[in-house]
Amino acid sequence: MSETGKAAAHLVVENVSKRYGRKPVLEGVSFSLAPGEVYALAGPNGSGKTTLIRMITGLAFPTSGRVLMLGQNVHEGGYRARRYLGAVVEAPAAFYPYLTGRANLERLAWLSGIQGAAERIRDVLFQLELVAVADQPVAGYSLGQRQRLGLAAAILAQPRVLVLDEPTSGLDPDGIQKVHEILREQSAKGVAVLLSTHHLREVSAYTDRVGILGGGRLIDEVVMEGAAERYRLRVSEPDRALAVLQTLPFVEAAERKGEVIVARGPVDAIVAALVNDGHRVYEVTADYFDLYEYYRERIKYA
């Protein structure tokens, strides 16, 4: 990456390696995140995702390499670089159980030096739908409530880099949806979002890039540009429908995968064309499976 690119990036991970004794855990990992970019880290258990996140957030120190957050070295530059950071590095997020959710956030807001903390705390509690339990001790919170409080704490200081380790772990479907909504919002505001996940299908819709870690190395990076333009369609007479789609100029690609057709192109026009041709369209879903399958293939041969 050029020096100009580095300067523009919110987060730069540069040739980061970590060894415990003689055992390498991470080797020469490099990538960067531009403002508003969402980067998902994927990899099997033990691939080094959590270690990498601990190093990016300054909790652990690299054996070599460096991490820059808005140009400041997270490890050498001291704690000041973390004023740009919001993070949840453990699931469920941990809080003082004898304090209420609000009191926990008040203390974190104080440590972050947030001005007008009470109002900001009200906002994030509302955003994460925690107002009803805000004044109850965290000891009585469910796993999902604690996870959401963790995310509230992460966005509390209006960070410019958001780092989340398995943010949807332990959440119910509504909670998962809420997390995705917030990550999209943060990205739209220009926050660089880095998350580790095993749930590639969930995050494919809004992730810009996926880094695949295996054996402590970044073995591949997948750019997700246009991924949201692929759709899986379950229709009547799929063979004939496929033939129709292949003739349409606005359909960039179409192929049969088992009982479904995977097509790339504007979904409204595709569905309208099939209905006009007399097909019944039973189901339309965004196609995230290629990424998942690609990931599995890469991991298999890593």
Next chain:
Amino acid sequence: MLKLIGWEIVKMLHLRSVRLGLAAAFVLPIIWTLAPGLKQVYGLVLVSGWQVPSLALLAGMEFLYPFLVAMAAAEVLGSEISMGTLKPLLLRPLSRTRFITAKLVAALAYPFVVLGVSLLAALFAGLPHGLGGFFGGTGLGEGGFAGVGFLGAGAAFAEVIRAYVFAALTLLPIAGLSLMFAVWFSSTTAAALGAIATVLLMRLLVAFPGLKPLLLTTYLDLYLHPTDWVIRLGLLFIYTLGFGMLAVMLFVRKDV
């Protein structure tokens, strides 16, 4: 920094080991005044309430107070690790040096808190025996419990306060040592055991007379024999400072 230290002290007072320790420190003097074997163990028949605080110190400084201090200082950091609250704190723009220094100050405050509670309980337990002047000694000054004649209430109070302050000061290196081990091992139990094992080992090392002046355990009875107290406290201060600085240095570059 003061607010951070205040918060650390509040957090410390929520710790189970600290609450148990304070309860033990409160109960011990009360039980001791009721003990039927006082005469056999200490050759003492209580004639004044001013003798109860020294009983509590004599009994507690042998093992209980060092143990409580080691446990509390270890848990000041260990509880954050076991609850998982350490990482969220360190994700904030908070200097690690300031953070661990605040914890160190809280750990160093604990001996004063635990001995303060013990003193209050001892004075409370001593009330039935009276807290006026008496013929005899507090057990903490000249002549021990027998004393050297009449001892006024003010003089007795001064002896007791001095002894408790000295006792608390001699416990400071144990708090520093235990916190240092907590940083090193990232575990309350390992840290407390490490600190207690070190203290016990130092007690055994009295068999090496050359080492004796250097052992912090040599000065645990400073409250009873406050001769050369400036030099002795100076040495204990160096120990405390050394353990504290090691704790800070280890923590600043520690992987969490």
